[in-house]
Amino acid sequence: MKKFDTVIIGGGIGGLMAAYRLRQKSPDMTIIVTERGNELNRRVCPASKNNTCVHCKVCSITSGFAGAGAFSDGKFNLGTAYGGTLGEELGDDVANLYINEVDKILVEYCTSGVPKVYESNDELRLKCIQNNLRLLDMNVKHLGTDNNYVTMQNLINAIRESGTELCSFYDCEKIEKSGDGYVAYYTNGEAIECKNVIIATGRSGANFVSSFCRANDVKMRSNHIDIGVRVEMKDIIWREFSSKIYEPKILYKTKTFEDRCRMFCFNQGGLVSAENNHGIITANGHSYAQPEKKTDNCNFAILSSIRFTEPFNQPTEYAENISRLANMIGKNNVLVQRFGDLIRGRRTNEHRLSQNTVIPTLKATAGDISLVLPHRILTNIIETIYALDKVAPGTANDDTLLYGCESKYYSIRPEFMNKNFELIDNVYIIGDGSGICRGLSQSGAMGIYVADCIAQK
Ligand SMILES: Cc1cc2nc3c(=O)[nH]c(=O)nc-3n(C[C@H](O)[C@H](O)[C@H](O)COP(=O)(O)OP(=O)(O)OC[C@H]3O[C@@H](n4cnc5c(N)ncnc54)[C@H](O)[C@@H]3O)c2cc1C
Numbered sequence: 001m002k003k004f005d006t007v008i009i010g011g012g013i014g015g016l017m018a019a020y021r022l023r024q025k026s027p028d029m030t031i032i033v034t035e036r037g038n039e040l041n042r043r044v045c046p047a048s049k050n051n052t053c054v055h056c057k058v059c060s061i062t063s064g065f066a067g068a069g070a071f072s073d074g075k076f077n078l079g080t081a082y083g084g085t086l087g088e089e090l091g092d093d094v095a096n097l098y099i100n101e102v103d104k105i106l107v108e109y110c111t112s113g114v115p116k117v118y119e120s121n122d123e124l125r126l127k128c129i130q131n132n133l134r135l136l137d138m139n140v141k142h143l144g145t146d147n148n149y150v151t152m153q154n155l156i157n158a159i160r161e162s163g164t165e166l167c168s169f170y171d172c173e174k175i176e177k178s179g180d181g182y183v184a185y186y187t188n189g190e191a192i193e194c195k196n197v198i199i200a201t202g203r204s205g206a207n208f209v210s211s212f213c214r215a216n217d218v219k220m221r222s223n224h225i226d227i228g229v230r231v232e233m234k235d236i237i238w239r240e241f242s243s244k245i246y247e248p249k250i251l252y253k254t255k256t257f258e259d260r261c262r263m264f265c266f267n268q269g270g271l272v273s274a275e276n277n278h279g280i281i282t283a284n285g286h287s288y289a290q291p292e293k294k295t296d297n298c299n300f301a302i303l304s305s306i307r308f309t310e311p312f313n314q315p316t317e318y319a320e321n322i323s324r325l326a327n328m329i330g331k332n333n334v335l336v337q338r339f340g341d342l343i344r345g346r347r348t349n350e351h352r353l354s355q356n357t358v359i360p361t362l363k364a365t366a367g368d369i370s371l372v373l374p375h376r377i378l379t380n381i382i383e384t385i386y387a388l389d390k391v392a393p394g395t396a397n398d399d400t401l402l403y404g405c406e407s408k409y410y411s412i413r414p415e416f417m418n419k420n421f422e423l424i425d426n427v428y429i430i431g432d433g434s435g436i437c438r439g440l441s442q443s444g445a446m447g448i449y450v451a452d453c454i455a456q457k
Helices: 013-025 086-090 092-109 122-129 144-161 203-215 235-245 315-329 339-343 350-354 375-391 440-456
Strands: 002-009 031-034 075-077 116-118 133-136 140-142 165-167 172-178 181-186 191-199 220-222 225-234 249-253 260-268 271-277 280-286 297-306 335-338 401-409 412-414 422-424 427-429
Touching: 002 013, 002 181, 013 031, 013 092, 013 144, 013 440, 031 191, 075 092, 075 440, 086 092, 086 440, 092 144, 092 440, 122 133, 122 235, 122 375, 133 375, 144 165, 172 191, 172 203, 191 203, 191 440, 203 401, 203 412, 225 235, 225 260, 225 280, 225 315, 225 375, 235 260, 235 297, 249 375, 260 280, 260 375, 271 297, 280 297, 280 315, 297 375, 297 401, 315 401, 335 339, 335 350, 339 375, 339 401, 427 440
Parallel strands: 002 031, 002 191, 031 165, 191 427, 280 401
Antiparallel strands: 075 140, 116 140, 133 249, 172 181, 181 191, 220 412, 225 297, 225 401, 249 260, 260 297, 271 280, 335 401, 422 427
């Protein structure tokens, strides 16, 4: 059986940053990063050829070295205003310190250009306030999909060259106590003995985290879920915002239900993408930094937040079932509907879609999202689109496209033993899988923070 001091499960930004920092702080430590998916340079999504998801067993978009962020737009939040609650856990000063550390490391390995930093903007914030919208504002660094990829590949190479082992196609099924340490068991038949475990399995590892917590009596808090649609329209409609702050993130309290709806994950000149989460196909989006790869469109998510109360405690399953319904109607694909058709109570069909002025960047199934989304969620989304139309006229155009569904689950939030994010002795959890982070900067920061805790022990 292989033996290491520290096993890191998951090779996304959280796991990689933890590995990088542990090597710096504990040069003699033996470290292995085990990843369910493929090497970064072998991660190929078949949908890139024909824009249709073919349901791979392990999704190359969300799994593999560099994690869910590998093909992302590489928007790096330089603060704690959104993208997770690490600021609440550690205090903003400490969290920001660690976010800056991640940024420094990424700058070191970003060899393909200097990313642009977009600063917050008072004028736009005021315009939003005057229309009952709240613009979430902080400085954001934009790497772009291509620079982000190069940076992550350079970082992975550096970690490997430093003596840390990185293994792909190591899907961890369980961790068991053994003597003073643990054994991690993998579906490929391998087992690794170790002292410390860092669980860095991201959103795609939610089931792994919950079964670990159940097996070890770690309490889990039920978080909220966000569910809604990916919205696509002509890029020019949001250019006033995107040229000044790059990524508008806007909150709206809906009139009918007084629910919180948010517009976020904005991609200027971007593409809508499909993502396979354990066989459920959902919408997402990204964009390239290179001008020649830009489209005429922009896209963003509008998600309605739902926090369930007693006795219901399966928010993830709820969101998955809604997405499954969209896949059922869409014949194993995401649905797309024109906003004008939705408002008129009719489905979008191929003919109407072919006449649309906004050309879809994802081959989704033309249909009717009102047959999928519950009334409350749909009402929230429609109201939010009209509210956004006041600050970016054209958002509520008939030809605006809505792709359903998109959802973000943060439902598993284990209770930690201490401020080191330890679940049980020497087993730590970081990144999106901890229920705390929702972005690259905080996931990376949590990885470095936990590495420091281990190194100081
Ligand atoms: C399309 C897309 C675009 C995004 N764009 C941005 C953006 O621009 N800016 C931003 O800040 N955030 C963005 N995000 C979110 C960001 O990617 C995540 O917040 C971040 O990747 C979380 O890092 P992580 O290391 O915690 O988890 P992940 O990056 O999800 O990595 C976890 C890894 O663990 C592996 N894994 C899971 N279970 C197991 C197991 N049992 N055994 C072994 N390995 C396992 C997975 O395969 C995965 O590679 C985007 C996400 C997506 C999907």
